[in-house]
Amino acid sequence: MRDLRRSGETEAETEGEELGLVxxxxxxxxxxxxxxxxxxxxxETAVDALRGVSVDIERGRLxxxxxxxxxxxxxxxxxxxxxxxxTTGTVQVAGTEITTLGDNDLTKLRRQHIGFVxxxxxLLPMLNARENITLPLTISGEKPxxxxxxxxxxxxxxxxxxxxxPSELSGGQQQRVAIARALVSRPTVLFAxxxxxxxxxxxxxxxxxxxxxxVDARDQTTVMVTHEPRAAAIADRVLFLADxxxxxxxxxxxxxxxxxxxxxxxx
Ligand code: ADP
Numbered sequence: 001m002r003d004l005r006r007s008g009e010t011e012a013e014t015e016g017e018e019l020g021l022v023x024x025x026x027x028x029x030x031x032x033x034x035x036x037x038x039x040x041x042x043x044e045t046a047v048d049a050l051r052g053v054s055v056d057i058e059r060g061r062l063x064x065x066x067x068x069x070x071x072x073x074x075x076x077x078x079x080x081x082x083x084x085x086x087t088t089g090t091v092q093v094a095g096t097e098i099t100t101l102g103d104n105d106l107t108k109l110r111r112q113h114i115g116f117v118x119x120x121x122x123l124l125p126m127l128n129a130r131e132n133i134t135l136p137l138t139i140s141g142e143k144p145x146x147x148x149x150x151x152x153x154x155x156x157x158x159x160x161x162x163x164x165x166p167s168e169l170s171g172g173q174q175q176r177v178a179i180a181r182a183l184v185s186r187p188t189v190l191f192a193x194x195x196x197x198x199x200x201x202x203x204x205x206x207x208x209x210x211x212x213x214x215v216d217a218r219d220q221t222t223v224m225v226t227h228e229p230r231a232a233a234i235a236d237r238v239l240f241l242a243d244x245x246x247x248x249x250x251x252x253x254x255x256x257x258x259x260x261x262x263x264x265x266x267x
Contacts, residue, residue, distance in 0.1 A: 029058055030059050030221050031080050032055075033079070037050050037088045038244075052244075057223055060221055061236040062237075066239065073225045080223065111139075112188075113187055121174040123166040133153065133162075156177075158177065172207060179214075192224040238251075240265055
């Protein structure tokens with residue numbers, strides 16, 4: 001596959017140990033989770049989806065979260081994005097502790113700081129592509145800055161499809177709309193949950209390149225959950241989850257490195 005890594009990136013990696021605290025780089029962190037645990041249910045049937053995760057998400061970088069099914073990836077992403085609350089532990093987004101915020105303040109913070117891209121696109125079927133893209137601005141009562149919207153539309157390569165509804169767009173085009181919708185409010189951090197999980201391999205590769213480009217060209221901090229090694233390989237940093245803990249991290253990993261790491265985690 002194409003090597004989508006940044007030029008000059010080293011293959012330094014931290015391996016083997018269970019990482020208590022993953023440190024931030026000199027650019028600082030935009031999301032900081034400290035000792036996050038999440039238990040679903042109670043008593044004998046309780047499931048500990050996260051068992052004490054501490055991580056700093058670095059500004060201007062693409063971080064992938066990998067791990068076997070059931071390892072806690074979605075739970076972690078939802079908690080970092082303020083869509084779910086941890087049972088214990090704290091999460092800061094752009095300097096604000098979000099675990100204690102009320103619903104209104106949390107909604108405001110999410111609008112201002114967080115973009116989300118889903119596996120199944122989650123577009124509104126009755127709106128055309130442009131209306132879907134500007135929806136977050138419409139909801140927050142902002143007048144869209146047409147120049148910026150045009151720029152985002154150009155970046156995601158949607159040019160002549162703006163008047164079409166989702167049902168008239170391919171899966172790849174729908175995901176481009178969803179990415180544009182997430183980027184249009186200039187989020188501090190973009191979360192992508194299995195963004196290529198519902199796409200064929202070559203379309204998936206185009207979407208990954210788009211995410212990579214927005215990190216490189218606009219310093220868009222991005223966190224992507226995936227179980228696909230070729231997707232994780234576009235990241236600057238890969239965090240491996242197993243059984244509710246971060247058990248390893250790699251930087252500048254190839255798809256091959258990721259496959260090997262997963263095999264070792266599985267065994
Ligand atoms: P992943 O995204 O890595 O597949 P999840 O975060 O979805 O993992 O799930 C982690 C664990 O938590 C799994 O054992 C899963 O069954 C459990 N889990 C997830 N969501 C719920 C829920 N709403 N209620 C009960 N258990 C859940």
